[in-house]
Amino acid sequence: MSATWTVGLIFVSLVVVKLADALSRHPLLLIVSFDGFRHDFFMKRATPGLDRFKSDGTHAPYVRNVFPTKTFPNHHSIATGLFPESHGVLGNEVYDPTVNEVVTFGPGLYNTQGITPIWTLNQLAAQDRYSGVMMWPGGGFSYRGTMPKFHYAWNISTSWETRVDLVMEWFEHTTTPANLVMLYFEEPDISAHAFGPESVQVLDYIGKVDNITTYLHHCLTDKNLLDKVNVVLLSDHGMATVTPQRIYNLTQYVNKAYFEIVDSSPVLQIRPSKGCCTVLVTVISFLFLVTSTAMLGVHGYDNNEPSMHPFFIASGPLVKRRHRVQPFDTVDYYTLFSSMLGVTPEPNNGTYANVRGVLKNPRARK
Known part of the structure; x- marks a missing residue:
């Protein structure tokens, strides 16, 4: 029994050393x-x-x-x-x-x-x-x-x-x-x-x-x-938290053919279609009405x-x-x-x- 315990202790010690050696220096x-x-x-x-x-x-x-x-x-x-x-x-x-x-x-x-x-x-x-x-x-x-x-x-x-x-x-x-x-x-x-x-x-x-x-x-x-x-x-x-009063839907006011949305809100990246820049600037200058009832996180x-x-x-x-x-x-x-x-x-x-x-x-x- 003593010999068995000795072998077991040696085995455990070897395992501990192996794990320690595996770590980066x-x-x-x-x-x-x-x-x-x-x-x-x-x-x-x-x-x-x-x-x-x-x-x-x-x-x-x-x-x-x-x-x-x-x-x-x-x-x-x-x-x-x-x-x-x-x-x-x-x-x-x-x-x-x-x-x-x-x-x-x-x-x-x-x-x-x-x-x-x-x-x-x-x-x-x-x-x-x-x-x-x-x-x-x-x-x-x-x-x-x-x-x-x-x-x-x-x-x-x-x-x-x-x-x-x-x-x-x-x-x-x-x-x-x-x-x-x-x-x-x-x-x-x-x-x-x-x-x-x-x-x-x-x-x-x-x-x-x-x-x-x-x-x-x-x-x-x-x-x-x-x-x-x-x-x-x-x-x-x-x-x-974004409440409905702060949600604006650009597509309700401008035809989708006038622009391409590149990145999402709140920093909306818009690429105007050719010849449509003035229209977009005009519309964005106005306060939009609420178009959603969802409570979101942004x-x-x-x-x-x-x-x-x-x-x-x-x-x-x-x-x-x-x-x-x-x-x-x-x-x-x-x-x-x-x-x-x-x-x-x-x-x-x-x-x-x-x-x-x-x-x-x-x-x-x-």
Whole structure:
């Protein structure tokens, strides 16, 4: 019996060593985005999962995102530290006069020339640095001739738990373990658009966001990664309630043949048909009547509007505990991530001084 126990103890020890050896030797960082999670959604219902990360780390009352306050521009600004006019993703879809067509999600929208997202920067810093991108907008394209080592394309059918499980596998990969992973969730944005940010449906998804955050915490704990992985929880934008009195239907006043709608409200991009510009300007100059009775949620407004502001929480071995920082800008994330990863950022529009207070021992940098 003594011999049996000895063998068992040796086996367990070997397993522990193997798991430890599988982790990257570089700082570990997991960045999680919950699309459309407004900064004050924490006030709507209990969020013990999110609160656990908040109390264990650092948070800001809100973050100032970039204009337009939409998904693709803001996720790319988070990843690159650049304003939309610099990284080129000016909206969820735009009209490109060089090709004379509306460009939607794809290589045409994401001009990769001269752009270095954080996942690319990480991999270029050393041969044994590997990045993983789980559905993050813009993560499936080659930048500077480099693709992320791990990539999972957008698939709304993939359960949230499966996404977290795959991310854990990337961190623990036996030969090419990731040290940076970007993880994206599409809610509560979808529900807020359909039912409004004050709806019971959004309350339900705030709970689901909290549940998956709790699941993530459990996974990190069970795998002995909680004190090794730095976790950043954030969102790209907020959401405003749109009442019927604020809904205008352009097609009720102008023939559809006079224009093409490029991108949706509230920053409506309209491409006039030939010879129809004057008509459109005249009609838009007047106040439209109400044409809908639906209660909706909309984002894309001025990034100074409080309802457009997202949230920020960070926790992990590099992050101060039970700490609060002043609001900062979305473009500052790039400098924060670079510092946490121990790499030198490419030129960007962010200011490291705005976020260095998040870290226990911030690196010296301008």
